[in-house]
Amino acid sequence: MTSLFWPGDHRAGGLLGDEAYCRALVEVEAAWLDALVSSGLAPDTVGADAGRAVRDLTDDVLAQRDALAEGAESGGNPVIGLVALLRERLSAGPAGRTVAATWLHRGLTSQDVVDTALVLCSRDAVDAVVADVEEQVVLLAELAAEHRGSLMAARTLTQHAVPTTFGVKAAGWLVGVLDARDRLAALRFPVQLGGAGGTLSGLVELAGRAAGEDPAARARLARDVRQRFADALGLEAVAPWHTTRGPVTALGDAAVAATDAWGRIARDVLVLTRPEVGELALAATGGSSTMPQKANPTLAVLVRRTALVAPGLAATLHLAAADQVDERADGAWHAEWATLADLLRRTVVAGAEATALLEALEVRADVMAERALGAADALTAEQRGLAGVAGHEPVGPYLGLAEDLVDEVLRRAHRPTP
Template identity: 55%
Template structure:
């Protein structure tokens, strides 16, 4: 999968592609079959090669067939049953028994989101390490602090980097909490009626859910067909990531302006060039990261809109709008995470230019200091609690996610 109009999309690889979603749906069906056999509900040997029954050549037909039933599982089940008959007749008869389409699609989406979360988490760890070094190295790199686009008071670049790090740590913590996505098994209307009938015991029906969750490496949970907080939470966590990265990108874009020239995005062959102006070296990673930060919130809002539109025991349209929206948000967040890690790894800081700008901003930039301590010598340090703030942020970076 690639997207010509979203440069960098190739970084997401096979994440959430049609093939990945089909594979995830088959994993869910396989886990349910395995649970049925384990608990003695179904007398069958579960085929190991369920996924091998579908090939990439089947994807266009599955995508087209999804329209008639409104979801991609229905044509997949038709195909799987047809190919199981004669080879695994018992498995063909028990396939999907006790489940509903939303159970399988939701849990498959969860599996894809978990993979996205793992990749984003790895990039966050890299970013935290890079930002921690940047913060510590520039504790005393003096520069002009800016508020509302204007010079404010003197600060250090270490303090600015600590602010970037704080945003990334907030994203790490929110993602850690949201990424504990649960299995979805509720049956036709969220009552586990069919599993209870199959087992003859409501308690054993819940055991089937727990066993399925275990095989997928997911926590069990009561049915959430119309309670979509697991998905809105992960969408919000992705946006918290792009918010934090967007802040970094925005500061780099300002700092990289030729008239500012305090920050320089790392150069690489073929990176940042212009089609018409050979003199240009554009901060392209920062530009693309800012793009992701702008695009993320509306996508998360659409996931919330779908949750708010849930009706009855299974949603009509509110559920359906989630799938492509979450795919797009997940892939774009993965891409931006990798780009941010590269941006930070190559970022150059012009400490001399920062100090020169600070000197040029005097005496105005010392106005607050002079108002508090009239007559004090100009150009003396005005650090506040910078050291303590930096130490606290670095200590948090070393700690486990909250």
């Protein structure tokens, strides 16, 4: 996938695109049918390979993607048309598939399929982000260690403040990325399974075919199906969350934790690569359509772009979560889908761009040191004032616990991800 409106979108490939979403929707229906059959809830005549038969229809579904999208307007989601298409194709197939068509989707509701498919797609996107974050941790740890003694001027409110080192700055960048890594690692990927009203009553009713009239036996069989379904998809079996949208807002918050961290890095790079500052440079830069001398820090610009946009998308997810009502929301649920897809795709893109930015970064330690030494009188003004309060002459470089702080962050970076 590409987008002229979002340069760099190709870096996300097909993640959370229509094709990936269609494949996930089909996989959810297939995994559910497999769970019904393998648990013994559905009759043997459905066929042990019924799930595979559904998966074999994926190309048919993809060929009808535009029709499914247009038809989704009438029911508000694409699952209604998808189920009709799958049942039609199964019934037209080999003998026995008519029974499979009858049992397809039974016990589910559209939201179960939509939400579970979105979780599957989101997990793939998160995996891509995590891979970049892990690479960034390595790159930033190397920068912090290498430049722990590279003197530079700290700036507050745009002005020179006190001495620091580029190692401390890189360690600060690293803290943000490590915080994002922790948020990503803490994400849960739950299956959505509640049936029509969030009680799984349809599934328990279907269980009567195999479990008879004993309520406890029906409940055990229903729980077994739920676990098989979740296991088949590699997701967590949890209580229904039809109108409790914590899993969705958690994804948004983790994404923004990452884009916040990258935005801070990009902002510093944009300042420090200015020609009049020149303390950082980039091995890879962008050009201009009319000014041949330009070497624009394009990657930093694009990372900053995402950092500015992402919080608004996450805010929409929180607004939708707060507007949930009854047992299925009338609009708030629907508002999440494209919002989450955009947020995660853009986070994947920004993650790849942030990694490339760090790989291209050139630290001009000599320029940093020269500027800091030239401004030494101003940078050590606080030191002289505090030494006077303490009743002694200023002693040594005014770097406080800079070395210790770098070491502290590096120790955290080298610990396994929780």
